[in-house]
Amino acid sequence: MPSLCVFGAQWGDEGKGKIIDHLAADVTHVVRYQGGSNAGHTVVVGAEKYVLHLVPSGVLHPGKVNVIANGVAVDPLLLLEEIDGLIARGVAVSSANLRLSARAHVILQHHRRLDALAERWRGEGRIGTTGRGIGPCYADKAARVGLRVCDLLDPARLESGLRVALAEKNALIQSVHGDTPLDLGEQLDLYGRLAERLSSFVGDTGAELRDAHRAGAAILFEAAQGVMLDVDHGTYPYVTSSNTGVDGIPAGVGFPPQWIGRAVGIAKAYCTRVGEGPFPSEEHGPRGAELREAGNEYGATTGRPRRCGWLDVVALRYALELNGATSWIMTNLDVLSGLGDVPVAVAYRREGRRFETFPAELSSLDAVEVEYEHRPGWTEDLTGIRRFEDLPRAARNYVEWVEASVRVPIETLSIGPRRDQVIHRS
Numbered sequence: 001m002p003s004l005c006v007f008g009a010q011w012g013d014e015g016k017g018k019i020i021d022h023l024a025a026d027v028t029h030v031v032r033y034q035g036g037s038n039a040g041h042t043v044v045v046g047a048e049k050y051v052l053h054l055v056p057s058g059v060l061h062p063g064k065v066n067v068i069a070n071g072v073a074v075d076p077l078l079l080l081e082e083i084d085g086l087i088a089r090g091v092a093v094s095s096a097n098l099r100l101s102a103r104a105h106v107i108l109q110h111h112r113r114l115d116a117l118a119e120r121w122r123g124e125g126r127i128g129t130t131g132r133g134i135g136p137c138y139a140d141k142a143a144r145v146g147l148r149v150c151d152l153l154d155p156a157r158l159e160s161g162l163r164v165a166l167a168e169k170n171a172l173i174q175s176v177h178g179d180t181p182l183d184l185g186e187q188l189d190l191y192g193r194l195a196e197r198l199s200s201f202v203g204d205t206g207a208e209l210r211d212a213h214r215a216g217a218a219i220l221f222e223a224a225q226g227v228m229l230d231v232d233h234g235t236y237p238y239v240t241s242s243n244t245g246v247d248g249i250p251a252g253v254g255f256p257p258q259w260i261g262r263a264v265g266i267a268k269a270y271c272t273r274v275g276e277g278p279f280p281s282e283e284h285g286p287r288g289a290e291l292r293e294a295g296n297e298y299g300a301t302t303g304r305p306r307r308c309g310w311l312d313v314v315a316l317r318y319a320l321e322l323n324g325a326t327s328w329i330m331t332n333l334d335v336l337s338g339l340g341d342v343p344v345a346v347a348y349r350r351e352g353r354r355f356e357t358f359p360a361e362l363s364s365l366d367a368v369e370v371e372y373e374h375r376p377g378w379t380e381d382l383t384g385i386r387r388f389e390d391l392p393r394a395a396r397n398y399v400e401w402v403e404a405s406v407r408v409p410i411e412t413l414s415i416g417p418r419r420d421q422v423i424h425r426s
């Protein structure tokens, strides 16, 4: 199997965890390359449910190499908590199956603190971040004042780096935000201890992956969040701070783009979003609440209720095209059972103009009216079906109609949270 990237083609929470877990069976390596513990990938194995934030989903398959590459913003405290939690549940995690890039940037306590404080400062314009310090960590990376995993492992660099960082961040925390400063001694002690525990996992993961590729490895690049949250291509500024599609791989891994193979998008049969920002096909009425309950749409990382709405073909076509997706996987089709007719956003209208392409400026999105097409619904439970031909006719028609509208084939349907609840299409 050639290497491939699996990315979210909506606003995150498309069900990537389950699909990546499913595909991981056929690869040798699973690589996270952007984002951080803002992600929450849910995987159900038998009666056990795992929510992974930083550790790649391949960890649940014995014998796979899981890599946290340089593009990930790594919170060492949360990473070690996650590793300990997995080991406590009988999942093997060691330097043989988990690798951490020495070049990855580290999320420190002041990043988390400043994430929350900046949100307060933004007031009405708040982004609704996960509060995990993602934005401030990537900002420091771009400003060239961040600390990397390799700095954490070097006591002298850790000391000087933290001293300089806290001098500035504490001034900001105190003078601008009026909050209590962080103590350098305590922080040094904490990160010194964490570094010791993390050291066995650390290496030059880019070089390891390039070597593996040359030796014939099949690498699965596991994106977090979704393309509509991409810092360059999403609904800026209501986005996360990384490149969430295939675009994040070359820089976030140290892997040539021409080696990636193929890109597979994941999208739900409807749409959700957490946090603030434009969501043209959001359903504000009781049907939105019905979707939320039917799909159990609550954030895996923050527990926040997700905003729910209908599939948006304009946004999905954009996300698939941008990433050169050769196929995609539709998840949560089962959730639409019994919800009546199924509206789908097919175009936006503004000032008498009709668009079928996704606009760049937020102002256009705020003011758009959405044109819906209503597709016939179905009532049957889909969760036990394993062949496309056995789906109710209306469900099959829905899938085929969406596929024709986005002009990219659907290779697999997911119809429940368990590993086996998938329908492959030839």
Ligand code: IMP
Residues within 6 Å of the ligand: 011, 012, 013, 038, 039, 040, 127, 128, 129, 130, 131, 132, 133, 134, 135, 224, 225, 229, 238, 239, 240, 241, 274, 275, 276
């Ligand atoms: P941040 O990534 O915590 O800075 O949050 C920025 C925006 O991305 C917010 O709207 C978050 O709700 C959203 N976001 C971040 N991670 C995820 C995710 O894994 N799923 C869905 N939304 C996310």
